[in-house]
Amino acid sequence: MLNENIKRIRKSKGLSQEELAIKLNVVRQTVSKWENGVSLR
Numbered sequence: 001m002l003n004e005n006i007k008r009i010r011k012s013k014g015l016s017q018e019e020l021a022i023k024l025n026v027v028r029q030t031v032s033k034w035e036n037g038v039s040l041r
Helices: 004-010 017-024 029-034
Strands: none
Touching: 004 029, 017 029
């Protein structure tokens, strides 16, 4: 459920995974993992 919220909010703000990653100071792959429910740490 958290993964779905991350993706929904990111898209509603018009951000790519890369743009969100930059804002959160993480790599794009981390955002992808979050959205796919692989890692939520």
